[in-house]
Amino acid sequence: MRSKSMAYVILFFAVFFLSTSAIFVKIAAAPAGITAFYRLLITTLALIPFLILKEENRREIGKLNAKQWGMGVLSGFLLSVHYVLWFESLNYTSVASSTVIVCLQPLFALIGGYFIFKEKYSKLALMGCVIAILGSVVIGWGDLQISNEALLGDIMALVAAAIIAGYFMVGQHIRTTLSAIPYSVISFGSGSVFLAIYSLMRNENFIDYPLKTWGAFLGLAFMATILGQFIFTWLLKWLSASIISMSILGEAVGTCILSYFILSEKISLQQGTGIVIILVGLGIFLSQSSKRK
Numbered sequence: 001m002r003s004k005s006m007a008y009v010i011l012f013f014a015v016f017f018l019s020t021s022a023i024f025v026k027i028a029a030a031p032a033g034i035t036a037f038y039r040l041l042i043t044t045l046a047l048i049p050f051l052i053l054k055e056e057n058r059r060e061i062g063k064l065n066a067k068q069w070g071m072g073v074l075s076g077f078l079l080s081v082h083y084v085l086w087f088e089s090l091n092y093t094s095v096a097s098s099t100v101i102v103c104l105q106p107l108f109a110l111i112g113g114y115f116i117f118k119e120k121y122s123k124l125a126l127m128g129c130v131i132a133i134l135g136s137v138v139i140g141w142g143d144l145q146i147s148n149e150a151l152l153g154d155i156m157a158l159v160a161a162a163i164i165a166g167y168f169m170v171g172q173h174i175r176t177t178l179s180a181i182p183y184s185v186i187s188f189g190s191g192s193v194f195l196a197i198y199s200l201m202r203n204e205n206f207i208d209y210p211l212k213t214w215g216a217f218l219g220l221a222f223m224a225t226i227l228g229q230f231i232f233t234w235l236l237k238w239l240s241a242s243i244i245s246m247s248i249l250g251e252a253v254g255t256c257i258l259s260y261f262i263l264s265e266k267i268s269l270q271q272g273t274g275i276v277i278i279l280v281g282l283g284i285f286l287s288q289s290s291k292r293k
Contacts, residue, residue, distance in 0.1 A: 004239075007235055007239055008286060010235065011231075011232075011243075012247075013231075014227065014228050014231035014232055015228070015247050015248065015254060016250075016254050017224060017227035017228040018224055018228030018232075018248065018254070019250075019251045019255045020219065020220075020223045022255045023263065024216040024219040024220045025220070026263070027212060027213070027215075027216040027219075028209075029212070030213050031199070032083070033083075033084060033199040033202065034205070034206065035216075035217070036080065036084070037199055037206075038217040038221070039083075039217065039220040039221055040076075040188045040192035040225070042217060042220075043225040043226055043230070044185055044192055047185050047226070047230070048185060050181050051181050051182060057179060060179055064182075068177065071170055071174045072174065072178075072183055072186030073186065073190040075170045075171055075174070075187040076186065076188065076190030076192075076193075077191065077194055078164070079167050079188075079191045080194040080198070081160075081194075082160050082167060083191075085159055085160035086102055086157060086160040089156035091153070092152050101161060102160055102164070105245050106129055106133065106245045107129075107133070108162045108165035109169065109242045109245035109246070112242075113240055113241060113242040116169060117169075117172065117241075119240055125284070125285050128283070128284030128285030128288060129246060129285050131280060131284065132277070132278050132281025132282050132285060135249070135274045135275070135276070135278030135279075135280075136249055138274035138277055168232070169241045171183070171233055171236045171241065172240060172241040175233070180233050183233060184230055184233050187233070188225070232244050243285075243286070246286070249278055249281075250278065250279075250282060252274070252275075252278060256271050257275075
């Protein structure tokens with residue numbers, strides 16, 4: 001990467017493509033585990049040719065030690081558990097409540113970055129983080145629920161937030177010694193295996209879905225995952241897990257805008273206010289982070 005500025009530009013586009021995730025999940029008429037399974041399986045199958053055709057990638061796979069394999073499989077396990085917990089939380093609490101709580105992942109990433117990678121941020125950068133998180137709360141505040149079921153869903157979403165932060169930190173560690181494609185094939189591939197086992201245990205249907213749902217599976221794989229999630233993995237060589245976790249808050253912004261154009265959902269004054277707050281917070285955080293060595 002020639003400059004960190006270019007990394008931030010690529011990060012911006014990755015967040016945009018990740019924002020399509022909620023749109024495709026909403027279109028897909030399938031259980032959460034099946035949707036997540038095909039998302040990772042199709043992505044893995046699409047990346048395998050790049051793994052096979054490039055000699056460097058084949059060489060890296062051949063030289064992997066037990067620890068690297070274990071870390072790769074661990075990241076896949078964390079990603080699959082994140083998907084299951086987040087999607088299942090939607091059965092108990094509102095979409096807004098779940099999304100707002102999952103957006104707390106930067107807090108876990110910052111804490112992990114401080115203790116594990118010895119990362120330090122200025123007070124202004126931390127203030128930007130808090131402002132961006134407040135923006136996500138503003139977007140979902142009107143739909144927050146209070147009940148025993150909602151509490152269970154909120155707890156599941158909170159655990160999902162901590163797990164996805166852990167997933168990015170594992171990725172940050174392993175990307176120092178392994179290229180993006182070999183790592184992603186191991187991570188996404190093992191994640192799809194865990195999700196297949198989960199779906200089999202729930203006796204869920206793997207095949208009988210309408211063409212529209214299969215199209216949503218493909219969209220999740222090629223747009224939300226390859227152009228979104230995979231790019232995050234690739235950028236972990238130049239940007240920390242904390243920065244990427246913070247940037248993912250922009251997903252709420254992108255989803256609101258895409259929902260307006262694709263699903264004809266209106267953007268309320270409250271959502272518009274939240275979007276502005278998130279962008280201000282992200283701007284402060286990223287501008288301060290770019291000054292770090």
